[in-house]
Amino acid sequence: MAEHLPEVVTDDPAAISDLTDQAMEAAGREGIEVSEIYEEVGSVFEVIAAAMQHRDGSSPAADLTEFDLLAGRLSREANLTDAQARDLIERFGTDWETLLNEAYFLKELEAGRLQE
Structure with missing residues (x-):
């Protein structure tokens, strides 16, 4: 995932939502069902947002969700x-x-x- 994240850290939900859409479209092109993704990670939006905020390896525990x-x-x-x-x-x-x-x-x- 890190290869596809923008170089800037953002907490803009619209930008994160766009990245979520792109990830889901890419998964669809690879034949991965949406239900499989949700079973594995729950919220793709939350996974991407956490990755954006913690690409340095820091813990998200103290941040706003x-x-x-x-x-x-x-x-x-x-x-x-x-x-x-x-x-x-x-x-x-x-x-x-x-x-x-x-x-x-x-x-x-x-x-x-x-x-x-």
């Missing part, structure tokens, strides 16, 4: 509470575009501009 980083960014960019952002990530995964769409849909519902 990648989930925290993603929830924080979603909360800020979509004007959600932390709990709302975390709920959306748990329900819809880590795809940034999906999260933003769902966040804006939620805000529209709250504002009464849409009906459930």
Whole structure:
């Protein structure tokens, strides 16, 4: 994996999400099923985020989790509470575009501009 990571360390969830998509596409081209990947590593997003932050071999134990980083960014960019952002990530995964769409849909519902 280290050969394919950008040279910069980033905690940008969108960049990490792009790398996750690229990894999943590469696996698909090699005939590796998505279910096999999830069985092996759980969250590809979290694996890549940890690799980005700890390419020097340091321990991730004291850092914020990648989930925290993603929830924080979603909360800020979509004007959600932390709990709302975390709920959306748990329900819809880590795809940034999906999260933003769902966040804006939620805000529209709250504002009464849409009906459930």
